[in-house]
């Protein structure tokens with residue numbers, strides 16, 4: 001992907017008439033469309049009778065359509081604020097992710113506000129960052145997340161982007177998008193933190209030392225695993241083979257599993 005004259009090269013551009021003047025964006029705001037499809041959301045966001053738009057819509061398959069050049073004000077955030085600024089459309093690029101939004105449980109199915117039913121494997125139950133109870137949310141497919149990630153990376157490289165925010169953060173009283181199914185904090189950390197080390201997969205330490213008086217040594221990761229020897233003594237050095245959740249498979253010298261938090265490693 002490449003940006004030329006504030007447009008994505010070789011990506012469909014479907015111009016929205018719902019835009020303002022020139023801006024110098026320093027913020028990206030993530031949204032969900034709460035719509036039935038990317039196509040229907042593009043229709044809404046380019047309809048002159050609705051005064052709404054966004055710079056980009058990303059379909060569930062990860063296809064990108066641009067609606068407004070990145071240096072032009074789009075109408076995606078509405079009344080909004082961040083730190084000491086209000087009216088975030090003036091400062092931001094708006095990315096809309098095709099997603100039905102909040103789902104309601106009905107029997108074995110989960111239903112969107114527009115009446116479509118979704119199977120359980122496409123749904124997560126999570127607490128929204130602005131709330132204290134769980135709701136049901138539609139997952140974002142990996143292709144869609146990857147397309148958003150690559151686009152944000154390109155925007156950060158091209159513009160002086162300092163903030164990556166959710167609509168739910170700049171309009172917390174009104175908005176729930178992109179919601180807890182979207183990995184917003186991970187995006188921010190990976191894309192904007194000074195130390196980009198989180199771009200790399202977790203590095204496994206080579207060796208660990210038993211840090212508690214007695215450490216159970218099991219044949220499987222989990223407390224349901226059978227103990228295969230006497231507990232390991234404090235100070236025993238172990239070769240670490242792999243990690244599964246909170247558990248490490250180690251060689252002592254037979255292979256077995258121990259709870260990772262009871263090992264002292266170079267990283268801890």
Ligand SMILES: [Zn+2]
Pocket residue numbers: 030031032076167175177
């Ligand atoms: Zn929004």
